[in-house]
Amino acid sequence: PLFRSNDCGDNSDETGCAKLSPLYCSFDDESQCGFRNADDDDYEWVAARGAAYRYSSGPNSDHTTQTAQGYYIYTDADYTNRPGDTARFLSQTYSKPSAGCSFVFYYHLNRYRGGSLNVYIKSNNVENLIFTVNSTNSATQLWQRFAFSIAASSSSYQIIFEAAHGPYYYYSGSVSVDDISLNSRCGTAQVVPVSPVTTPPDCDFESQGFCKWKNSFFNDYDWSIDQGSSYYYSYLPSRDHTLGSSGNSSGHFAFVRGTYFYYYNYGPRTAGLTSAVMSSKIGCYYIVFYYVMSNYPGNLTLYQYPVDSQGAIQQKGSHDLYEITGSQGNSWQRARVRVKSMSTNFVLHFSAATSGSYGSTIAVDDVRFESCKPPQSCAADQFRCRNGYCIPSTWNCSKVDDCGDSSDEANCPDECDFEQDFCSWQNVYSDNTDWQRYSGSTPSTDTGPSVDHTYGTSAGYYIYLETSYSSNGAQAYLESPSYSVGKFCAVKFAYSMYGGGYSQMGTLEVQIITSGGTNVVWSKSGDQGSQWNDATVSIATRGTYKIRFVATKGTGYHSDIALDDVAMIPCTGPVPTLLPTTQPPPMNYPSGTCDFEKNTMCYWRNPQYDDIDWQLRTGRTLSYNTGPSADHTLGTAQGHYIYIETSGVPGGSYAALESPLFKKSGYDCQMSFAYSMYGSGIGSLRVYTVDGVSGTRTEVWSKSGNQGSSWHVGKIYIGLLSSSYRIVFNATHGSGFTGDIALDDIVFSRCDPSIKPRACNGTEFTCANKRCIPKEYQCDSADHCGDNSDESKSACKGYGQCSFEVNDCGYVNEPINDNFDWVPGRGETLSFNTGPPSDHTYGTPNGHYMYIETSYPRVFGEQAILDSPEFKPASRQSNCRFRFYYNMNGATVGSLAVVLAYTSGRSYETVLMNVTGNQGSAWHRASFAVATSQKFKIRFVATRGSSYTSDIAVDDLSWTPGCPAQTPVPS
Numbered sequence: 001p002l003f004r005s006n007d008c009g010d011n012s013d014e015t016g017c018a019k020l021s022p023l024y025c026s027f028d029d030e031s032q033c034g035f036r037n038a039d040d041d042d043y044e045w046v047a048a049r050g051a052a053y054r055y056s057s058g059p060n061s062d063h064t065t066q067t068a069q070g071y072y073i074y075t076d077a078d079y080t081n082r083p084g085d086t087a088r089f090l091s092q093t094y095s096k097p098s099a100g101c102s103f104v105f106y107y108h109l110n111r112y113r114g115g116s117l118n119v120y121i122k123s124n125n126v127e128n129l130i131f132t133v134n135s136t137n138s139a140t141q142l143w144q145r146f147a148f149s150i151a152a153s154s155s156s157y158q159i160i161f162e163a164a165h166g167p168y169y170y171y172s173g174s175v176s177v178d179d180i181s182l183n184s185r186c187g188t189a190q191v192v193p194v195s196p197v198t199t200p201p202d203c204d205f206e207s208q209g210f211c212k213w214k215n216s217f218f219n220d221y222d223w224s225i226d227q228g229s230s231y232y233y234s235y236l237p238s239r240d241h242t243l244g245s246s247g248n249s250s251g252h253f254a255f256v257r258g259t260y261f262y263y264y265n266y267g268p269r270t271a272g273l274t275s276a277v278m279s280s281k282i283g284c285y286y287i288v289f290y291y292v293m294s295n296y297p298g299n300l301t302l303y304q305y306p307v308d309s310q311g312a313i314q315q316k317g318s319h320d321l322y323e324i325t326g327s328q329g330n331s332w333q334r335a336r337v338r339v340k341s342m343s344t345n346f347v348l349h350f351s352a353a354t355s356g357s358y359g360s361t362i363a364v365d366d367v368r369f370e371s372c373k374p375p376q377s378c379a380a381d382q383f384r385c386r387n388g389y390c391i392p393s394t395w396n397c398s399k400v401d402d403c404g405d406s407s408d409e410a411n412c413p414d415e416c417d418f419e420q421d422f423c424s425w426q427n428v429y430s431d432n433t434d435w436q437r438y439s440g441s442t443p444s445t446d447t448g449p450s451v452d453h454t455y456g457t458s459a460g461y462y463i464y465l466e467t468s469y470s471s472n473g474a475q476a477y478l479e480s481p482s483y484s485v486g487k488f489c490a491v492k493f494a495y496s497m498y499g500g501g502y503s504q505m506g507t508l509e510v511q512i513i514t515s516g517g518t519n520v521v522w523s524k525s526g527d528q529g530s531q532w533n534d535a536t537v538s539i540a541t542r543g544t545y546k547i548r549f550v551a552t553k554g555t556g557y558h559s560d561i562a563l564d565d566v567a568m569i570p571c572t573g574p575v576p577t578l579l580p581t582t583q584p585p586p587m588n589y590p591s592g593t594c595d596f597e598k599n600t601m602c603y604w605r606n607p608q609y610d611d612i613d614w615q616l617r618t619g620r621t622l623s624y625n626t627g628p629s630a631d632h633t634l635g636t637a638q639g640h641y642i643y644i645e646t647s648g649v650p651g652g653s654y655a656a657l658e659s660p661l662f663k664k665s666g667y668d669c670q671m672s673f674a675y676s677m678y679g680s681g682i683g684s685l686r687v688y689t690v691d692g693v694s695g696t697r698t699e700v701w702s703k704s705g706n707q708g709s710s711w712h713v714g715k716i717y718i719g720l721l722s723s724s725y726r727i728v729f730n731a732t733h734g735s736g737f738t739g740d741i742a743l744d745d746i747v748f749s750r751c752d753p754s755i756k757p758r759a760c761n762g763t764e765f766t767c768a769n770k771r772c773i774p775k776e777y778q779c780d781s782a783d784h785c786g787d788n789s790d791e792s793k794s795a796c797k798g799y800g801q802c803s804f805e806v807n808d809c810g811y812v813n814e815p816i817n818d819n820f821d822w823v824p825g826r827g828e829t830l831s832f833n834t835g836p837p838s839d840h841t842y843g844t845p846n847g848h849y850m851y852i853e854t855s856y857p858r859v860f861g862e863q864a865i866l867d868s869p870e871f872k873p874a875s876r877q878s879n880c881r882f883r884f885y886y887n888m889n890g891a892t893v894g895s896l897a898v899v900l901a902y903t904s905g906r907s908y909e910t911v912l913m914n915v916t917g918n919q920g921s922a923w924h925r926a927s928f929a930v931a932t933s934q935k936f937k938i939r940f941v942a943t944r945g946s947s948y949t950s951d952i953a954v955d956d957l958s959w960t961p962g963c964p965a966q967t968p969v970p971s
Helices: 259-263
Strands: 023-025 046-049 071-075 086-095 101-109 116-123 126-134 144-150 157-164 175-182 188-190 213-215 224-226 253-257 270-275 285-294 299-306 319-325 329-338 346-353 361-371 382-384 390-392 414-416 436-439 461-465 475-479 488-497 507-514 517-525 533-538 546-552 561-570 592-594 615-618 640-644 654-658 670-677 684-691 697-704 712-717 725-732 741-749 764-766 772-774 800-802 823-826 848-852 863-867 881-888 895-902 909-916 924-929 936-943 952-959
Touching: 071 086, 101 116, 101 126, 116 144, 116 175, 126 144, 157 175, 285 299, 285 319, 319 329, 488 507, 517 533, 546 561, 640 670, 670 684, 697 712, 881 895, 909 924, 936 952
Parallel strands: none
Antiparallel strands: 023 175, 046 071, 071 175, 086 157, 086 188, 101 144, 101 175, 116 126, 116 157, 213 270, 224 253, 253 361, 270 346, 285 329, 285 361, 299 319, 299 346, 382 390, 414 561, 436 461, 461 561, 475 546, 488 533, 488 561, 507 517, 507 546, 592 741, 615 640, 640 741, 654 725, 670 712, 670 741, 684 697, 684 725, 764 772, 800 952, 823 848, 848 952, 863 936, 881 924, 881 952, 895 909, 895 936
């Protein structure tokens, strides 16, 4: 049988071949079939579809499907290659071919492009040429077939396709191959697992090119590396990010653009850049990179793909980590994304989809990885960010937020080099003449500078006083905006006072203007030479102030005075103190108060497993419109508290605060604490007790969203616990920099085990540990006692419960009046960043609940209705209560309404609850009294929000003993 040639006419000669052959490869399933590009050749083979992308030099269709959608492999040398350069494509190793082994492939050469194809069989380290063809003796532009019988051997072998550059210097060597096969007598493939990297592959695209990243084999076109905009690449960024921030234009970056596709009417295509295979045990990392997207670029997406043992990408289990669409300007933008933990090795993959517009550009630079935990210290040539991470010192004050929390730009000079304009400096109308912006030599001879100070060239700009046409003693004032004391402590500037030796030079002064008057703090008179001079003047004043430069003309026109590179130098301030991370020793039981006033953390600590750390602080936090302005203990800016700083922190990051391990607790043990959750980007604050033996976490308190600018007090009942335990606070970031969460005054009371219990009253349930809880909380699928005695079989006698673990308990989807259905769920839902992480009953991925799946094809406003069985009337005296838990987690969550639907008499409904919007990832409890003289159902009405992140779930429905029995369900 001939591969893919349908010689029988009914395709029976091609049926089942893939299962019988060690190699049966059409490339149409986007698999490289075990082939790889050689490491020591000059250019590469890629996958292509239709006419190959470089000047339509390939075939118009593949051989397999004979359409422009089918894949084949292709290579074509470009202008960087020379005659004799090669591209080699290597197969896996195959073992012990037997008699009758047949090797078949199809090839295509562009007769007008030069180049040749050589095919080798390599065995025992010897390459034997079995086929060669060049474009001049390839008589047709159609696909052609080659078949070869491989001799029986006890040795393994490898197939090598080699494309050789033709005699011409530009784009010479278009070669294509498709439908490669070995029959069943050709041995078996010897699979060699790919060794993953254990260090994430940073790359600045400088001396090491793409580093450990490479163009993806199935690209529509490739990423390239360049240094910046030029005549041919005018749409590229003018400088890279690595070196460009310091004024160096020689740095490199990776980019793609849409020129070729627009010209040849190919429309939007994608280019993939894939990392080396990374180990599943690599640890917790963020990937940080910089991008430019200009001139209608399309979109840039960062994917994370699992791979098999040979490094082949697997679509199942992949993650879309980051996506940006549309023009974002010509400046470098920063992205920081957390790499997800995976059980298999994986790769990261940048996919750039250009719009097809001429010059549409997507560029990437400085791909680097940060551990989820900042390093303990930074190197001597690094700057330490406020969030603890390190960046190169040359990136500090580069006018790009490289830290992600703006700390590298927070304490930078307010500087002006006058290259574009006067920045924030202004001429004052009360003087006699004005400062002028100029480049090169001033109009008058033998005075003024000939070059600027910034670049030292005649093209650079500065400002100066032109003295040719003004009277002697004329003054020009240059004033800054108003500054507050404490922000800047000095002004630095370059000045030129050159008069050609004519003794006509005037005076330059620096003045500080306050409400109390004007003070001269620096002055220079007379000729200071033809060079630029540097000066720094300290600022010591009170209240707000302005800086004023006053240039005074001397006795003639040889007195031009110039300024350049004026910079306000910031004052240095204290760095926030981090909490300790060492584990404190166990304690007998919790007691006392921690108000953080002694600048210590008492016995609390930052653990190592979270994303960000708690910090000690006084006064307001570092960001506006978030966090407290004073502590809770003293209510002053001098009082201490702890908080999480969320500037530059990705949404979903969390900080844990751990207590020591406590050995015991009292039956009435309680903890109170002050918390601040002010800001539009607030996430959530949760408190857990963690079993010291099993590690089981039990949530005992939670709060989500903006709670206003004042401090609040939270209280939890710990009670008498059966084993050792610790307390853990979890603060989770929402979005943006306005998500600071603070804690203060953590107080334990009545935790001494020697304190005797009190007697419970008639409205309370007596726990086995002697704690008293309201009967309202008895048997509601939550451990309120702390020993689970309120959920025991004897305590729950007469209660109705439904956990959805065995069946649906008679709850059914409304068949007519809704748009879609509630479905059983287990673990996480099918979509990312929405739904519960586990059920409520067991708190594990194995427990069940009911939920609505809001992914496609669901649309905004659609409803799903879940009805309970019908219940008999419930009198007010029965004290019937219905309890349940709900989860509404997701950025676009719609609403959940709980309705009392009457099924006899008049048909109408009573709304018991209506909750709208994101309520966080925790399960929330709801409870309602039910009293009606009619038969009724409980109806859950869930409404889909604006996108797929709007899954809603319910679990652990329960009825108190006073509730009526269900009406028998008809058979």
